[in-house]
């Protein structure tokens with residue numbers, strides 16, 4: 001599982017893998033087999049609702065004689081997982097990325113990773129430090145900007161983040177940048193304040209750069225388990241999230257959340273991030289992921 005995300009992660013997932021391989025190699029299937037599979041899915045953070053649906057469908061297929069052994073079970077599970085992750089999302093030529101998510105979920109780090117990647121691809125990249133809530137937040141992004149040779153727009157502490165975004169959008173257009181990456185605050189006095197502010201930032205972008213394709217990426221810390229579901233719910237209800245960046249995958253073997261996010265919130269994981277080095281992230285590829293998950 002996850003062999004494609006380099007050896008760093010391989011170790012973490014081996015345990016999950018050996019357990020599921022045992023099930024796939026069994027000659028017969030019974031309630032106990034389904035129960036074992038359910039336990040594995042739940043322990044991988046696949047979520048109660050998604051796991052229940054999967055197991056119930058497999059049980060019905062077993063009862064009707066469609067799946068009789070571990071190999072057939074595996075094939076059916078693989079199809080179902082692929083179905084969950086399948087999207088009809090069209091690849092857009094995204095120019096503006098708005099990073100949202102709770103404090104510590106990895107927004108600033110991922111902003112830097114994305115900036116670094118695009119710069120290496122030969123694009124002209126602009127970072128915007130719209131987390132003016134804490135002075136340290138701007139400093140952190142400034143350090144990444146100099147490390148990655150990226151231009152940055154900053155504001156003073158407690159300056160209206162909207163004015164930083166406004167300035168960044170102006171600079172983006174006037175100086176013909178290719179990509180704009182906006183890092184935001186994850187905490188304000190209240191949740192309502194935060195959500196209102198994010199909405200306001202999005203409006204400024206849409207108004208200033210109406211012709212550009214914008215993505216709002218929600219960073220979710222994969223290590224938080226059930227808490228991540230709460231965050232997904234909160235942000236999904238209040239902001240226009242277009243995709244998820246699943247961070248800190250190096251700290252957990254629980255990749256099941258990817259299925260739950262899609263099944264329960266219709267949120268698509270776009271990137272997975274697994275370390276503090278600039279190159280430690282990947283574009284998420286659903287088919288490859290499911291194969292790795294079940295094969296290795």
Ligand SMILES: Nc1nc2c(ncn2[C@@H]2O[C@H](COP(=O)(O)OP(=O)(O)O)[C@@H](O)[C@H]2O)c(=O)[nH]1
Nearest residue numbers: 103104105106107108109247248273274275276
């Ligand atoms: N192990 C690991 N640490 C990460 C990852 N992404 C971010 N971090 C660390 O998590 C902490 C919070 O990240 P930060 O980007 O500042 O989160 P923000 O508050 O959402 O901007 C920092 O110490 C980061 O170095 C990751 O993918 N893996």
Ligand SMILES: [Mg+2]
Nearest residue numbers: 107108131137
């Ligand atoms: Mg930050």
